[in-house]
Amino acid sequence: MFAIECRDLQVEFHGRRGTQRVLDGLSLDVPQGQIVSLLGPSGCGKSTLLRVVAGLTPAQHGKVSIHGKDVQSARSKLAFVFQEAALLPWRTVWQNVRLPFEIRHARNGPQLESDMRHCLEVVGFQSSDWHKRPAQLSGGMKMRASIARALITNPEILLLDEPFAALDDMLRSRLNDLLLKIVSESHRTMLFVTHNIGEAVYLSQSIAIMSRGRIAELVEVPFSYPRSAELRSTSEFASFYGRVSEALYRSER
Amino acid sequence: MAGRDFRSHESSRSPRWLTIAAPIAVFLFVTLIWHTLVVALRVPQFILPKPGDVLTAMWNQKTELIRASWVTLQASLLGLVASAVLGSIVAMMFSQSRWIRTAFYPYVIFLQTVPIVAIAPLLIIWSGTGLRTVVLVSCIISIFPIISNVTSGLLSIDQNQLDLFRMQGATRWQTLLKLRIPSAIPGLVLGLRVSCGLAVIGAIVGELFVASSGSYEGLGMVMNAKQANLKTAELMGTILACTCLGILLFLSVQFLGSVILRRWTRDAGFESS
Numbered sequence: 001m002f003a004i005e006c007r008d009l010q011v012e013f014h015g016r017r018g019t020q021r022v023l024d025g026l027s028l029d030v031p032q033g034q035i036v037s038l039l040g041p042s043g044c045g046k047s048t049l050l051r052v053v054a055g056l057t058p059a060q061h062g063k064v065s066i067h068g069k070d071v072q073s074a075r076s077k078l079a080f081v082f083q084e085a086a087l088l089p090w091r092t093v094w095q096n097v098r099l100p101f102e103i104r105h106a107r108n109g110p111q112l113e114s115d116m117r118h119c120l121e122v123v124g125f126q127s128s129d130w131h132k133r134p135a136q137l138s139g140g141m142k143m144r145a146s147i148a149r150a151l152i153t154n155p156e157i158l159l160l161d162e163p164f165a166a167l168d169d170m171l172r173s174r175l176n177d178l179l180l181k182i183v184s185e186s187h188r189t190m191l192f193v194t195h196n197i198g199e200a201v202y203l204s205q206s207i208a209i210m211s212r213g214r215i216a217e218l219v220e221v222p223f224s225y226p227r228s229a230e231l232r233s234t235s236e237f238a239s240f241y242g243r244v245s246e247a248l249y250r251s252e253r
Numbered sequence: 254m255a256g257r258d259f260r261s262h263e264s265s266r267s268p269r270w271l272t273i274a275a276p277i278a279v280f281l282f283v284t285l286i287w288h289t290l291v292v293a294l295r296v297p298q299f300i301l302p303k304p305g306d307v308l309t310a311m312w313n314q315k316t317e318l319i320r321a322s323w324v325t326l327q328a329s330l331l332g333l334v335a336s337a338v339l340g341s342i343v344a345m346m347f348s349q350s351r352w353i354r355t356a357f358y359p360y361v362i363f364l365q366t367v368p369i370v371a372i373a374p375l376l377i378i379w380s381g382t383g384l385r386t387v388v389l390v391s392c393i394i395s396i397f398p399i400i401s402n403v404t405s406g407l408l409s410i411d412q413n414q415l416d417l418f419r420m421q422g423a424t425r426w427q428t429l430l431k432l433r434i435p436s437a438i439p440g441l442v443l444g445l446r447v448s449c450g451l452a453v454i455g456a457i458v459g460e461l462f463v464a465s466s467g468s469y470e471g472l473g474m475v476m477n478a479k480q481a482n483l484k485t486a487e488l489m490g491t492i493l494a495c496t497c498l499g500i501l502l503f504l505s506v507q508f509l510g511s512v513i514l515r516r517w518t519r520d521a522g523f524e525s526s
Contacts, residue, residue, distance in 0.1 A: 051416075054416075054420060055420075056416050056419060056420070075420065075422060076422075078420065079420070080416065080417070080420050082413040082416070082417070083413075084411070084413050086411060086413035086414050086416075086417050088414065088432070088435065089517050090435050090438070090516050090517050099417075099421075099431075100421045102431065103418065103421040103422070103423045103427055103431070104421060104422065133516075133517070135517070153421075
């Protein structure tokens with residue numbers, strides 16, 4: 001059984017300019033514990049696919065299963081990291097990370113506090129920053145808080161929609177390493193939307209290249225884990241980067 | 254190049270002393286012109302008194318003005334609080350249903366456009382000639398900016414934040430309490446800043462209508478009495494007191510707003526549970 005199974009998904013948006021088919025009979029399987037990146041040009045349906053998997057956008061046709069279950073009943077196993085950090089500005093980092101538990105009326109007390117401390121430490125927050133509000137944080141810190149908020153519910157599947165798109169290369173690289181560390185420690189499944197080929201190659205076990213609402217090609221990444229930043233400067237990485245780039249170009253023709 | 258731009262930007266900003274001195278200089282200049290014209294043209298005092306006469310009149314009726322200002326301030330505050338509470342409730346209803354919004358919003362606009370002077374006599378018939386009517390007029394005049402700004406705050410929520418709540422399975426009530434209402438607080442503060450001046454205007458307009466009953470002693474009543482007796486200097490002193498009241502209320506709301514909004518921008522004490 002796959003962690004995520006998408007079968008023949010079809011999504012259409014109706015607007016003033018008529019109907020636009022965003023997903024066109026898309027099927028994709030994501031095995032448990034794997035990192036799969038969705039790569040493709042703007043408007044090819046990457047973010048829509050992620051939203052359908054999260055149950056945020058309904059599909060007119062087709063089915064999504066999470067560990068064999070319907071998305072709505074498996075939602076507690078999912079966590080979504082948005083392109084913007086989406087932190088609530090009136091709440092401190094600590095309060096933002098605690099938010100999912102407040103909404104779910106879930107466990108409280110020392111265990112939660114200990115989990116939160118651990119979570120914030122994992123994403124690189126020092127205790128002196130826990131009481132800061134989002135306006136006082138840098139873009140990278142906001143994204144770390146957003147990742148901590150996603151991790152605190154201990155989700156089996158992480159859905160990330162271009163979370164590092166607005167960050168500089170150095171920060172993006174650091175947060176890539178952070179994600180790899182998180183996934184390697186917890187064996188979570190991750191579906192990751194990106195425009196960045198290097199990021200997709202560095203993070204993923206396989207890359208789904210999307211074009212016009214379909215998976216045009218599924219490319220297996222040959223590098224084993226654990227991966228480190230040195231991998232990016234190897235000739236094998238450059239060669240594979242070129243292969244993915246070609247596949248992306250091919251998919252657009 | 255960049256340095257030159259920076260210097261030119263710096264030089265275009267007024268020095269701090271000038272931002273205080275310039276308006277004072279304008280005030281003194283206008284007062285001087287006013288005084289000179291009244292003396293030179295021998296304008297009768299009941300038409301236009303000298304600035305000094307206005308100040309003297311204000312000082313002479315200070316007890317009456319302070320008492321009346323206190324009454325009008327209470328009415329304005331009650332009107333403002335009523336418009337804040339009622340306006341926020343209406344805005345919350347608007348935010349919860351597109352149907353309610355579509356059906357009732359035209360009437361809110363209608364309330365805003367109906368001249369209060371035209372309906373004040375009706376309000377007196379329905380509500381009497383006391384404080385209640387003055388508060389009602391103040392509330393009607395000041396409620397629109399609250400409804401408009403709070404509704405906007407409740408509805409203009411970041412889609413990612415709404416999706417976050419949906420992902421956690423939040424109920425409509427939880428989304429309202431934990432997301433929409435806190436997001437609308439800056440809108441409420443903005444609405445209060447606009448409405449506080451209107452609340453004072455509303456209270457004085459209300460007082461001008463109910464003053465004739467004699468059961469209420471706000472600044473509006475004082476103005477009516479001074480006008481009836483052609484005590485122009487005292488009337489202008491009362492108008493000045495109305496202005497001071499409006500400024501006082503505005504500064505208070507401004508201060509309160511900045512204290513509340515500090516939570517949106519600065520740090521707070523660590524809460525661990």
